[in-house]
Amino acid sequence: MTRTPLRPLARILHARAHGQNPDVIERENIRLRHEEMQDRDRARAESRLLVLAMVFFCAFLVVSARMGILATSEPVEPVARAQGAQIAMQRADIVDRDGRLLATNFETHALYAQPPQMVDPEGAARRLAEIFPDLDADRLLRDFTGDRKFLWIKRRISPEQKQAVHDLGEPGLLFGPREMRLYPNGRLAAHVLGGAGFGKEGVTAAEVIGVAGVERQFDDWLRDPANGGRPLELALDLTVQAAAEEVLAGGMRLMNAKGATSILMDVRTGEVISVVSLPDFDPNDRPRPPTEGEPADSPLFNRAVQGVYELGSTFKIFTTAQAIDLGLVRPDTIIDTRGPLRWGRFAITDFRHYGNSMDVTKVITKSSNIGTARIAQMIGAERQRAFLDSLGMLDPTPFEITEAAGGQPLLPPNWSELSAMTISYGHGLSTTAMHLAAGYAAIANGGQYVSPTILKQSGPQLGPRVMSEEAAAASRAMLRATVTEGTASFGEVPGYAVGGKTGTADKPKARGGGYYDDKVIATFAAIFPSHDPKYVLVVTLDEPVDTSGAEPRRTAGWTAVPVAAELIARVAPLLGLRPQVEPRSTPDITLTSN
Amino acid sequence: MTEMVYGAMPAERGEPILPKWWRTIDKWTMSCVLILCGIGLLLGFAASPPLAERNGLGPFHYVERQAAFGGMALVAMIITSMMSPTLVRRLAALGFVFAFAALALLPVFGTDFGKGAVRWFSLGFASVQPSEFLKPLFVVVTAWLISASQQIGGPPGRMWSFILCISIVLMLALQPDFGQAALVLFGWGVMYFVAGAPIMLLIGMAAAVVLAGSFAYANSEHFARRIDGFLTPDVDPRTQLGYATDAIREGGLLGVGVGEGQVKWSLPDAHTDFIIAVAAEEYGLILVLIIIALYTMIVVRSLIRLMRERDPFVRLAGAGLACMFGVQAMINMGVAVRLLPAKGMTLPFVSYGGSSLIAGGIAVGMLLAFTRTRPQGEIADILRGRVR
Numbered sequence: 001m002t003r004t005p006l007r008p009l010a011r012i013l014h015a016r017a018h019g020q021n022p023d024v025i026e027r028e029n030i031r032l033r034h035e036e037m038q039d040r041d042r043a044r045a046e047s048r049l050l051v052l053a054m055v056f057f058c059a060f061l062v063v064s065a066r067m068g069i070l071a072t073s074e075p076v077e078p079v080a081r082a083q084g085a086q087i088a089m090q091r092a093d094i095v096d097r098d099g100r101l102l103a104t105n106f107e108t109h110a111l112y113a114q115p116p117q118m119v120d121p122e123g124a125a126r127r128l129a130e131i132f133p134d135l136d137a138d139r140l141l142r143d144f145t146g147d148r149k150f151l152w153i154k155r156r157i158s159p160e161q162k163q164a165v166h167d168l169g170e171p172g173l174l175f176g177p178r179e180m181r182l183y184p185n186g187r188l189a190a191h192v193l194g195g196a197g198f199g200k201e202g203v204t205a206a207e208v209i210g211v212a213g214v215e216r217q218f219d220d221w222l223r224d225p226a227n228g229g230r231p232l233e234l235a236l237d238l239t240v241q242a243a244a245e246e247v248l249a250g251g252m253r254l255m256n257a258k259g260a261t262s263i264l265m266d267v268r269t270g271e272v273i274s275v276v277s278l279p280d281f282d283p284n285d286r287p288r289p290p291t292e293g294e295p296a297d298s299p300l301f302n303r304a305v306q307g308v309y310e311l312g313s314t315f316k317i318f319t320t321a322q323a324i325d326l327g328l329v330r331p332d333t334i335i336d337t338r339g340p341l342r343w344g345r346f347a348i349t350d351f352r353h354y355g356n357s358m359d360v361t362k363v364i365t366k367s368s369n370i371g372t373a374r375i376a377q378m379i380g381a382e383r384q385r386a387f388l389d390s391l392g393m394l395d396p397t398p399f400e401i402t403e404a405a406g407g408q409p410l411l412p413p414n415w416s417e418l419s420a421m422t423i424s425y426g427h428g429l430s431t432t433a434m435h436l437a438a439g440y441a442a443i444a445n446g447g448q449y450v451s452p453t454i455l456k457q458s459g460p461q462l463g464p465r466v467m468s469e470e471a472a473a474a475s476r477a478m479l480r481a482t483v484t485e486g487t488a489s490f491g492e493v494p495g496y497a498v499g500g501k502t503g504t505a506d507k508p509k510a511r512g513g514g515y516y517d518d519k520v521i522a523t524f525a526a527i528f529p530s531h532d533p534k535y536v537l538v539v540t541l542d543e544p545v546d547t548s549g550a551e552p553r554r555t556a557g558w559t560a561v562p563v564a565a566e567l568i569a570r571v572a573p574l575l576g577l578r579p580q581v582e583p584r585s586t587p588d589i590t591l592t593s594n
Numbered sequence: 595m596t597e598m599v600y601g602a603m604p605a606e607r608g609e610p611i612l613p614k615w616w617r618t619i620d621k622w623t624m625s626c627v628l629i630l631c632g633i634g635l636l637l638g639f640a641a642s643p644p645l646a647e648r649n650g651l652g653p654f655h656y657v658e659r660q661a662a663f664g665g666m667a668l669v670a671m672i673i674t675s676m677m678s679p680t681l682v683r684r685l686a687a688l689g690f691v692f693a694f695a696a697l698a699l700l701p702v703f704g705t706d707f708g709k710g711a712v713r714w715f716s717l718g719f720a721s722v723q724p725s726e727f728l729k730p731l732f733v734v735v736t737a738w739l740i741s742a743s744q745q746i747g748g749p750p751g752r753m754w755s756f757i758l759c760i761s762i763v764l765m766l767a768l769q770p771d772f773g774q775a776a777l778v779l780f781g782w783g784v785m786y787f788v789a790g791a792p793i794m795l796l797i798g799m800a801a802a803v804v805l806a807g808s809f810a811y812a813n814s815e816h817f818a819r820r821i822d823g824f825l826t827p828d829v830d831p832r833t834q835l836g837y838a839t840d841a842i843r844e845g846g847l848l849g850v851g852v853g854e855g856q857v858k859w860s861l862p863d864a865h866t867d868f869i870i871a872v873a874a875e876e877y878g879l880i881l882v883l884i885i886i887a888l889y890t891m892i893v894v895r896s897l898i899r900l901m902r903e904r905d906p907f908v909r910l911a912g913a914g915l916a917c918m919f920g921v922q923a924m925i926n927m928g929v930a931v932r933l934l935p936a937k938g939m940t941l942p943f944v945s946y947g948g949s950s951l952i953a954g955g956i957a958v959g960m961l962l963a964f965t966r967t968r969p970q971g972e973i974a975d976i977l978r979g980r981v982r
Contacts, residue, residue, distance in 0.1 A: 053897035060890040066931040070842045071879040
């Protein structure tokens with residue numbers, strides 16, 4: 001650009017030469033510049049004002065177009081939506097392995113009031129209290145005549161109650177549909193199903209969310225509309241579950257136990273066919289979590305996956321199985337069982353004295369602590385820990401209900417040789433019954449780990465091998481021998497060749513400091529039929545005592561085993577297992593002839 | 595001789611005031627304002643009885659007050675429109691000082707009428723909202739400062755006016771009154787734009803706003819929910835917006851009839867922020883379109899007239915006033931039809947409110963004063979041979 005000088009020097013010099021006033025020229029120059037600047041500004045402002053005018057015109061046009069669209073659209077009945085997201089209706093059903101309904105939805109109504117629209121608040125309050133005896137008429141009247149615009153009266157009412165309220169003819173009382181979760185089988189499989197509650201709540205709908213069990217674990221899946229209404233198929237068998245609950249409840253009462261749990265698991269697929277924890281609750285009316293006392297005493301407590309206890313002698317079979325697998329012993333190897341076995345200031349004793357030596361099979365069938373501890377010394381702490389880890393004993397079970405994550409095994413702070421010896425017979429390591437079931441399943445299926453699952457599987461789900469076929473087979477023989485000639489003799493169920501191992505562990509005192517003398521956890525872990533095991537059954541009784549004899553008997557052989565035997569007798573036919581009648585040792589036939 | 599004996603007749607300098615006013619005033623704009631005022635009164639009859647009933651007053655209490663304030667507003671408008679731009683500027687500068695002080699003193703002497711924001715001075719018989727008066731006065735002062743900066747050797751008026759603007763915005767935001775704060779900021783922006791803001795700066799600012807918006811949308815759940823809630827086609831029928839939408843639908847083309855509307859009973863702000871919904875329900879789309887047309891007419895016509903204006907001060911002040919007026923109306927109606935996120939803002943001249951009415955009257959009076967036909971130096975151009 002060409003720069004015009006502020007003072008046109010040539011003209012000024014010229015003016016000076018002619019005796020004129022140069023200021024005039026300068027002022028003229030400034031005026032011209034000013035005018036030029038103003039013209040430029042004006043031209044720019046002109047175009048920008050035009051832009052503004054057009055923008056405003058268009059904006060007003062848009063507003064009126066929008067007005068027109070709105071005004072000509074049909075007024076629709078207002079459809080309430082929760083702020084933001086829509087409440088997803090229709091939670092998927094839950095069914096058992098044969099498609100029988102475990103959880104479904106049920107349409108009910110919620111009752112709410114809009115006091116400003118009420119005609120006769122006094123009458124409404126009085127007659128509502130008649131329909132719902134648990135409502136207080138005075139309180140309702142206070143709510144209705146106060147300055148509240150909206151209040152919930154009842155979250156769920158039955159069709160009859162709805163009709164009765166409807167008949168009041170009060171325009172300020174309104175109903176909102178409520179889809180509620182219904183468990184048609186009541187208490188059955190309560191701990192697995194968990195329960196559901198209302199989440200976000202609107203007038204016309206409320207969100208149903210799982211609060212525990214599979215309802216919570218699979219909450220997203222159950223609410224996902226992408227599943228197209230497919231139900232969630234569990235591995236549970238409704239009839240087996242019902243039979244197991246009935247037998248276990250009876251056994252718990254007979255054995256004066258305060259709690260009981262049983263787990264029935266398929267040894268190849270890991271499917272949990274039935275899992276019971278007593279006492280239980282009704283998921284339709286889930287009790288509130290206890291605010292005081294032991295959480296383990298609450299019916300909400302799932303003993304099968306949350307109850308972490310030392311499970312006692314049932315662990316011995318893992319010790320012998322590993323020793324056989326490692327080639328350290330054979331079933332007929334003689335073990336020194338002289339007692340007591342001293343280790344530092346600890347002494348390991350047996351419940352009864354069975355002699356100074358016995359073979360490995362006998363160690364299991366008679367349940368010798370000393371014998372097992374000696375075998376554990378051969379194995380060593382390191383290898384024992386690795387073996388139990390491979391059986392999943394050191395982490396919470398992968399069982400798919402939310403509570404299972406709380407079943408964290410309690411490990412010794414340092415896995416010393418003494419720890420190894422006590423763990424070998426089931427003390428010093430606390431696990432849940434579900435851990436035990438998974439461990440026994442590995443023995444039963446020929447030595448492969450299988451993780452317990454609540455979901456229906458299409459085929460075997462065998463995991464990594466944890467022991468050889470031979471070790472597993474030898475262990476099965478020992479388990480069978482325990483029933484035929486050992487501590488679990490009450491466990492014999494004709495035709496089903498039950499094998500298993502008992503375990504009786506003293507309960508630790510709640511505040512620490514040793515064990516109770518008269519409180520035990522009695523466990524029986526069984527496999528059946530033991531020549532070709534299909535199922536594992538773990539039965540655990542909490543503080544059982546059999547008072548039928550002269551003195552109270554608490555050992556598992558007298559408490560858990562008979563209950564388990566009855567359970568097997570009841571459920572094995574339901575599972576489709578044929579009893580295999582073993583050929584009775586035929587008495588010598590004497591041919592006589594007259 | 596006669597003059598020598600009896601003294602000179604006082605010479606009329608120029609035209610008499612009234613004929614000159616009538617000749618040069620933009621009669622179209624003025625008519626639009628008068629019609630709007632009438633519509634406001636008419637809608638007051640429709641919208642305010644529920645409020646009067648709630649407050650235990652006669653059904654037309656608020657209509658009477660609206661009429662009284664409307665009359666005062668019209669008088670203020672006409673008086674202001676008779677002034678010359680210079681006089682307007684002087685009075686506005688004085689008034690601005692007072693209004694600014696009043697705004698600054700609000701935290702000390704103001705009341706909140708139980709609404710949570712301290713915006714009013716209570717004078718017993720009426721309440722005054724200083725920010726309503728401050729808005730048009732601020733526009734005039736800003737126009738003065740910016741136009742001064744366009745003179746050779748002028749002061750840095752843009753910077754000064756920007757500092758003023760920011761301090762007012764901060765005070766308003768602290769009340770809190772984000773609506774008015776945004777309006778003040780918008781008014782300043784429009785004047786800066788007309789005064790020749792660099793295009794690159796405008797593009798940069800637009801880009802910054804888009805960036806900041808998308809950043810906020812991505813990172814702030816609250817902000818995202820507000821925007822999503824605004825963008826979703828469904829509206830919760832129990833909110834004010836839901837009622838307003840419903841009312842517009844109910845009204846249809848011709849309305850449900852005078853006094854038959856229901857929305858005014860449900861909406862707490864039926865007589866102020868959502869008066870357009872009342873209009874739509876009772877009188878239908880027709881009246882709404884008329885109202886929109888009136889506002890469009892006032893704004894667009896004023897802006898077009900200002901295009902010919904040569905005085906930078908008049909141009910800027912007029913543009914600022916017209917745009918502020920238009921944008922306020924547009925936001926009010928845009929909210930009612932869900933084109934804009936919810937924000938309370940009165941509909942100038944139509945909504946109920948004393949301060950708003952009188953301040954609106956003064957603002958439109960100033961706008962009329964600025965858009966009056968004035969010699970623009972065309973003859974001088976021709977004489978000097980300047981051709982544009």
